Amino acid sequence: MAASPKAVVVISGKRKSGKDYISEQLRNKLGPDKCAVLHLSGPLKKQYAKEHDLDFEKLLDATAYKETYRADMIRWGEEKRNQDPAFFCRLATSGEDSGKDVWIICDARRLSDVEYFQKNYNKVTTLVRVQADTDTRKQRGFVFTQGVDDAESECGLDSGVDWDVIINNNGDQKQLEDDIHKLLEHIHL
Numbered sequence: 711m712a713a714s715p716k717a718v719v720v721i722s723g724k725r726k727s728g729k730d731y732i733s734e735q736l737r738n739k740l741g742p743d744k745c746a747v748l749h750l751s752g753p754l755k756k757q758y759a760k761e762h763d764l765d766f767e768k769l770l771d772a773t774a775y776k777e778t779y780r781a782d783m784i785r786w787g788e789e790k791r792n793q794d795p796a797f798f799c800r801l802a803t804s805g806e807d808s809g810k811d812v813w814i815i816c817d818a819r820r821l822s823d824v825e826y827f828q829k830n831y832n833k834v835t836t837l838v839r840v841q842a843d844t845d846t847r848k849q850r851g852f853v854f855t856q857g858v859d860d861a862e863s864e865c866g867l868d869s870g871v872d873w874d875v876i877i878n879n880n881g882d883q884k885q886l887e888d889d890i891h892k893l894l895e896h897i898h899l
């Protein structure tokens with residue numbers, strides 16, 4: 711493994727719990743020069759486009775182009791993951807940002823994601839669960855979608871993981887600040 715970060719923060723949480731929001735807050739506190747926010751889901755599209763000779767930019771926007779390929783992209787992603795559960799974790803952490811001291815993995819969704827970082831970066835990994843109640847998530851635009859919110863990618867980490875830090879993000883900014891502070895104390899740089 712080429713890169714060796716000093717800290718890896720693996721963040722999980724339901725849709726609209728605030729994973730991206732909290733990741734950005736953390737990056738600002740730690741310093742953007744030192745800290746990279748890495749998405750596991752982003753490189754999937756890039757790699758799919760590359761392997762199928764498609765236009766990556768068009769795949770990112772909400773045009774018919776994306777709709778045409780959506781089902782096949784999901785199938786392809788599952789196939790890749792079945793062959794090699796670490797495929798997207800390796801891909802997400804091999805870009806130019808991976809030279810930074812702190813990685814924030816802002817969208818862990820499966821047990822295999824958590825296990826990858828525990829196995830390869832055990833001593834420096836902090837596992838974080840972001841919690842927000844359903845009403846708060848709805849206010850942020852969450853709408854329950856069958857086939858998404860009851861699928862493994864959304865429920866795979868609901869139980870079975872011993873989180874190092876829980877962050878409560880229900881709109882109480884003081885509580886959020888306190889929980890982020892606890893997380894920062896957990897990260898040893």
Ligand SMILES: Nc1ncnc2c1ncn2[C@@H]1O[C@H](COP(=O)(O)OP(=O)(O)OP(=O)(O)O)[C@@H](O)[C@H]1O
Nearest residue numbers: 723724725726727728729730731732850879881886
């Ligand atoms: N504590 C907060 N204060 C103000 N706005 C917030 C807070 N937490 C989240 N939000 C807002 O709620 C929306 C959803 O948050 P965010 O995108 O971070 O969720 P997410 O868990 O990353 O969602 P998804 O899984 O769908 O990507 C965003 O517009 C974000 O700015």
